[in-house]
Amino acid sequence: MDKRNLKRLVTLLSVPLVCSLPINVTASDKIIWGGYFSAGVGKTNKEDTSYNTPVGGTDFDDSVSFEPLTRIGLQGIIPIDDNMRGTFQITGRNDSVTSTSSTNGKKFNAEFEWANITYDVSDELSLQAGKFVLPVYYYSDFYNVGLAYDWVAPPAEVYVAPSATEGVLARYSTYVGDYELTAQAWSSAYTGVGIQERDVLGMALSFGKEELLFRFMTLEGELKFNAAGDYTDFQYTAFALVSEIGNFRFVSELATADVDNNTDARDSWYASVAYRLGKFTPVLTYSTNEDNPFLSSQSPSYFYAKEAYTYGLSYELSIQSKLKLEYKDIKMDDESENASHNLISASIDTVF
Known part of the structure; x- marks a missing residue:
């Protein structure tokens, strides 16, 4: 997707939004609506293998599944006055982790993924409070919006951080030449x-x-992986280089990722090249992550060491929709017979 359309998506679909506004908005008596929808399917080629996707609540396995890629987001902006607005996003996806459905423990859940208030101090500075996008990665603001990229989903070897968090955020933007x-x-x-x-x-x-962009992010705090465990210090750092x-x-x-009670930092990275040929865009991506014994023991599907070669093809159906096909060659860092396996997937991504 070219830079102009990407910025349009960010403006329309990724303005994080509000939680406790009254239903009868009086500032403008209207909500500005937008949204996205993705439907996808995929499967691995061997029994007892799986692959997680950062956009879904379930993993792919050796049976044909529509659950990991299928999702819908409905986003609204509520103008309050000239400087303040509330924004929200309701996201629906199939999430086996939180579901209590009797059908294999899975059902389609909808929840407020973002909800916050934004106040524009000036044209350059804004403040947010509530539940907002956690700006860890280059695609964090819009990684659920499949139209914003040419993969079926962003590389799971890198995209492991939560998509949203609760707190306060300040944003400053200006031009230097x-x-x-x-x-x-x-x-x-x-x-x-x-x-x-x-x-x-x-x-x-x-x-x-547009031709060259650098990005740096760092955060630190305390985390724990279960309610009975102890908090431990952690630091997470990310770099991005983008050229179009x-x-x-x-x-x-x-x-x-650096966890205080473990001496081994966990590095993960990917590199991706794409070339647009009319409505077609072939994409080649290499992604990998190192093992960290502590993190792998807490959440194996996300943190276990692996590498993947991804061969994809995106076709622009219209300015608001894409069809994508993808073949992923996955190599796990172990000696089992399933250490190497493949994932075939496809998706249709739209915005409205």
Whole structure:
């Protein structure tokens, strides 16, 4: 997707939003609606193998499944006055972790993924409070919106952080010549299924333009992986390099997780190249993550060491929809007969 359409998606679909506004909005008596929908299918080629996706609540396995990629998001902006607005996103996906359905423990759940109030101090500075997007990665603001990228889903070897968090965030954006400079700083806490984070402080900086952009993010705080466990200090750092020249696009991200009670930091990274040929965009991606004994013991499907070669093809059905096909060659860092397996998947992604 070219830079102009990507910025349009960010503006329309990724403005994080509000939680406790009254239903009868009086400032403008209207809500600005937008949203996205993705439907996908996939399977691995061997029994007793699986692969997680950062956009879904379930993993792929050796049976044909629509659950990991299928999701819908409904987003609204509620103008309050000239400087303040509430925003929210309701996301629906199949989540086996939190479901109590009698059908294999799975059902389609909808929840407020984001909900916050934004106050524009000036044209350059804004403040947010509530539940907002956690700006860890380059695609964090819109990684659920499949139209924003040419993969079926972002690389799971890198994209492991929660998508949203609760707290306060300040954002400053300006131009230095032809280059855009954006700085974000936040304080937050997070409670999810099997993981809790507290006293988190983070910052992110990006600098560049369409041809070349650099991004840096760092956060630190305390986490634990179960209610009975103890909190431990952690630090997470991520770098991104993005270049788009003509029809060529290159994206690479590196992330490092450092947990205080383990001496081995966990590095993960990917590099992806794409070239647009009319309505078709072939994509080649290499992604990998190292093992960290502590993290792997807490959540094996997300943190176990593996690498993947991904061969994809995206076709632009219209300016608001894409069809994607993808073949992933996965190699786990163990000696089992299923250490190497494949994942075949496809998706249709739209915005409305």
